Amino acid sequence: MVSKMSSKMVGSNNLAHARRMVQQLRVEASIERIKVSKASADLMRYCGEHAKYDPLLMGIPASENPFKDKKPCIIL
Amino acid sequence: MASQEESSQPSDTLTTLKTESETLKTKLEEERAKLHDVELHQVAEKIEALGQFVIKNRRTLKGHGNKVLCMDWCKDKRRIVSSSQDGKVIVWDAFTTNKEHAVTMPCTWVMACAYAPSGCAVACGGLDNKCSVYPLSLDKNENLAAKKKSVAMHTNYLSACCFTNSDMQILTSSGDGTCALWDVESGQMLQSFHGHAADVLCLDLAPSETGNTFVSGGCDKKACVWDMRTGQCIQSFETHESDINSVRYYPSGDAFASGSDDATCRLYDLRADREVAIYSKESIIFGASSVDFSFSGRLLFGGYNDYTINVWDVLKGTRMSILFGHENRVSTLRVSPDGTAFCSGSWDNTLRIWA
Numbered sequence: 001m002v003s004k005m006s007s008k009m010v011g012s013n014n015l016a017h018a019r020r021m022v023q024q025l026r027v028e029a030s031i032e033r034i035k036v037s038k039a040s041a042d043l044m045r046y047c048g049e050h051a052k053y054d055p056l057l058m059g060i061p062a063s064e065n066p067f068k069d070k071k072p073c074i075i076l
Numbered sequence: 077m078a079s080q081e082e083s084s085q086p087s088d089t090l091t092t093l094k095t096e097s098e099t100l101k102t103k104l105e106e107e108r109a110k111l112h113d114v115e116l117h118q119v120a121e122k123i124e125a126l127g128q129f130v131i132k133n134r135r136t137l138k139g140h141g142n143k144v145l146c147m148d149w150c151k152d153k154r155r156i157v158s159s160s161q162d163g164k165v166i167v168w169d170a171f172t173t174n175k176e177h178a179v180t181m182p183c184t185w186v187m188a189c190a191y192a193p194s195g196c197a198v199a200c201g202g203l204d205n206k207c208s209v210y211p212l213s214l215d216k217n218e219n220l221a222a223k224k225k226s227v228a229m230h231t232n233y234l235s236a237c238c239f240t241n242s243d244m245q246i247l248t249s250s251g252d253g254t255c256a257l258w259d260v261e262s263g264q265m266l267q268s269f270h271g272h273a274a275d276v277l278c279l280d281l282a283p284s285e286t287g288n289t290f291v292s293g294g295c296d297k298k299a300c301v302w303d304m305r306t307g308q309c310i311q312s313f314e315t316h317e318s319d320i321n322s323v324r325y326y327p328s329g330d331a332f333a334s335g336s337d338d339a340t341c342r343l344y345d346l347r348a349d350r351e352v353a354i355y356s357k358e359s360i361i362f363g364a365s366s367v368d369f370s371f372s373g374r375l376l377f378g379g380y381n382d383y384t385i386n387v388w389d390v391l392k393g394t395r396m397s398i399l400f401g402h403e404n405r406v407s408t409l410r411v412s413p414d415g416t417a418f419c420s421g422s423w424d425n426t427l428r429i430w431a
Contacts, residue, residue: 014090015089015090015093018090018093018094018097019093021093021097022093022096022097022100024271024309025097025100025101025104026100027308027309027310028104028309028310028311028312029100029103029104029107031310031311031349033107033108033111033347033348033349034111034347034348035111035113035114035348036111036112036113036114036115036116036345036348036350036352037113037114037119038347038348039116039330039331039345039347039348039352040114040115040116040119040120040345040352040391041119042328042330042347043116043326043328043330043331043345043352043373043390043391044119044120044123044391046326046327046328046330046372046373047372047373047374047390047391048123049372050327050371050372050373051372051374053371053372053415054370054371054372054374054375054415055371055414055415055416055417055431056129056131056370056371056375056411056415056416056417056418056431057126057129057370057371057372057374057375058129059129059130060416065416065417065431066154066171066416067134067135067170067171067416067417067429067431068134068431
């Protein structure tokens with residue numbers, strides 16, 4: 001914000017930046033976290049529940065995949 | 077005018093703040109470490125390995141005169157918008173490979189493009205530092221450029237853009253180190269997001285069920301998760317060793333993946349607040365430019381600067397497949413809305429559809 005800085009303003013600009021950093025770190029340090037084991041179990045469960053609807057994972061027959069049909073010939 | 081006493085005080089407070097900063101960082105690491113009871117791939121050992129599957133290059137979209145930099149799918153799962161270094165933005169029908177619309181931008185290096193949720197407009201921008209919206213006309217003869225609406229203004233290049241859940245708002249990221257949320261109709265900035273220390277290269281919006289957050293990645297090697305309403309950075313992750321080129325949410329919204337110039341892709345779980353997987357191999361030494369998940373989140377597709385696409389098992393951390401086809405760097409990659417296919421764009425001027 002301050003384009004011209006005298007030496008004292010540089011001091012207070014660094015100060016403002018440092019205050020923001022501390023503020024930000026306080027916010028980040030205070031969030032609630034869960035264990036990796038629980039988070040992993042949830043990710044795995046999501047994959048498991050949705051796997052059968054995942055065409056790239058399951059592979060779907062050519063008749064159902066519009067990209068797998070033969071490329072149309074265009075006669076000009 | 078500062079007196080001698082006043083000028084000594086700021087530096088004392090600065091030292092105090094720096095100490096507190098270091099203490100907080102250590103505390104953050106300790107809190108995260110306490111919950112690091114196991115690795116994702118260890119938990120995933122008990123699930124079945126994936127069988128072999130066949131993914132092939134089914135379509136090649138040719139028409140750009142220079143490097144393809146970005147692409148996005150329309151919600152109709154068949155149309156695609158792509159943008160290029162040559163300044164052109166093209167809308168394709170991916171089923172037939174026909175070009176439906178083409179716009180010439182006033183700048184080269186159109187690094188970002190996005191399809192509006194309604195399918196009736198596209199947004200794009202790049203070296204012009206702006207994000208502009210073009211309504212798509214059904215009339216082929218209509219000059220799309222005439223209806224262009226300038227929405228976002230940054231002070232450096234536009235690196236990414238995406239519509240929020242409606243055609244009315246756009247989220248942008250820029251080389252100026254910020255992200256911003258804009259109202260399309262008025263062009264007004266609704267919120268700005270400051271916190272990255274260098275260019276922001278990518279962003280992704282959380283799946284709508286998860287609420288109003290988005291993730292961004294930048295040249296400062298950081299990925300940040302933001303609250304869209306307050307502008308606050310709620311979580312940040314700094315484990316990559318180089319620029320983060322791409323970020324993408326896991327379909328449940330509880331995690332996101334990143335692709336970086338450090339040749340790795342990584343998975344970060346938001347509730348555990350840490351990195352939970354690294355997708356890397358000694359043989360992969362080129363940067364990952366773009367990543368996206370398959371529909372269930374089990375597969376992660378990564379486009380790399382060595383011209384290949386690697387397919388990773390997200391849970392087990394292993395590489396399932398390498399896809400060859402592009403003749404230059406893969407620069408952009410997105411899975412279609414229903415997961416039937418994915419599209420990659422490259423510096424070889426083409427886009428390819430894989431299914």
